[in-house]
Amino acid sequence: MRPFEGGGEMIREVTRANVTYADAPMRFEAGTPPIVEAVGLAAALDYLDAVGRERIDAHELALARNATRRLKEVNGIRIIGEAADKGPIISFEAIGIHAHDLATILDREGVAVRGGHHCAQPLMERFSVSGTARASFALYNTAAEVDALIAAVGEARRVFG
Amino acid sequence: MDQTLRELYQDIILDHSRHPRHFGALPGASHVAEGHNPLCGDKVKIYLLVDANRRITDVSFEGKGCAISVASASLMTELLKGRTVEEAEGLMGGFLHLVRGESAQTLEEDDRERLEVMAGVSAFPMRVKCATLAWHAMKAALEGERTARTE
Numbered sequence: 001m002r003p004f005e006g007g008g009e010m011i012r013e014v015t016r017a018n019v020t021y022a023d024a025p026m027r028f029e030a031g032t033p034p035i036v037e038a039v040g041l042a043a044a045l046d047y048l049d050a051v052g053r054e055r056i057d058a059h060e061l062a063l064a065r066n067a068t069r070r071l072k073e074v075n076g077i078r079i080i081g082e083a084a085d086k087g088p089i090i091s092f093e094a095i096g097i098h099a100h101d102l103a104t105i106l107d108r109e110g111v112a113v114r115g116g117h118h119c120a121q122p123l124m125e126r127f128s129v130s131g132t133a134r135a136s137f138a139l140y141n142t143a144a145e146v147d148a149l150i151a152a153v154g155e156a157r158r159v160f161g
Numbered sequence: 162m163d164q165t166l167r168e169l170y171q172d173i174i175l176d177h178s179r180h181p182r183h184f185g186a187l188p189g190a191s192h193v194a195e196g197h198n199p200l201c202g203d204k205v206k207i208y209l210l211v212d213a214n215r216r217i218t219d220v221s222f223e224g225k226g227c228a229i230s231v232a233s234a235s236l237m238t239e240l241l242k243g244r245t246v247e248e249a250e251g252l253m254g255g256f257l258h259l260v261r262g263e264s265a266q267t268l269e270e271d272d273r274e275r276l277e278v279m280a281g282v283s284a285f286p287m288r289v290k291c292a293t294l295a296w297h298a299m300k301a302a303l304e305g306e307r308t309a310r311t312e
Binding site: 100105109117131159161 | 162163165166169170175200201202225226227228229285287288291
């Protein structure tokens with residue numbers, strides 16, 4: 001396979017008449033490699049190991065379970081996807097409120113969700129919904145942020161009735 | 162809820178979205194076009210009946226979408242009825258200024274007052290295309306196009 005771009009480190013020999021390229025993968029990695037990114041990735045992995053993968057899992061799942069339970073207490077909220085071993089992410093519909101209206105209100109209340117069909121239109125059709133809001137939890141999220149999510153969904157409910 | 166949100170979701174907008182005016186197909190329409198926003202899934206179909214004097218004697222729409230796009234379509238149908246094609250284009254020009262937060266001096270005072278309820282969307286750049294979808298579809302219909310897209 002011929003190289004798709006030129007740059008440092010991808011050449012074997014260049015003469016006035018001819019050129020030969022380094023072996024793969026070097027021939028496809030012209031120029032300065034992403035050194036900073038590789039160092040950053042290693043630092044991020046060290047950080048995750050220092051915190052502990054199991055602790056991160058437990059923290060994220062506790063937030064998601066708490067949020068799921070409390071979302072169900074808000075009027076007209078339908079949770080989509082409740083597999084027993086699902087990850088710390090919640091797709092939900094506020095019945096009567098389009099996902100983009102919901103996402104706009106949540107955004108203004110300081111809560112970032114993804115709203116819409118999530119590039120999964122057939123799945124939306126399967127659940128008879130035009131779109132959902134999707135909240136996810138990571139190790140840096142807090143219980144107070146779950147409170148903010150619940151309050152913001154309640155606010156959207158008040159606006160739209 | 163903060164002020165910018167309150168301006169976006171005014172009672173009149175919520176009312177139009179819950180009870181859209183001139184909703185449904187218009188049998189005998191002379192001009193029809195569909196507006197589609199593939200990224201958010203909003204769809205709106207505009208029906209116009211234009212007479213020999215280029216006057217819009219009847220108008221309707223159908224479709225589904227967020228509160229902003231449905232309210233905007235509903236409000237548009239209220240304003241279009243009885244206007245000439247040229248007046249409709251003028252309304253659209255003024256409306257586009259309003260939702261982008263620009264001044265809409267070209268609009269008659271009455272029209273400006275009625276359309277100004279949508280001006281709150283200018284604080285939400287992501288949502289401007291929701292408000293303009295029906296208007297683009299209307300323009301496409303008048304120009305004999307069958308579809309309009311806001312993406």
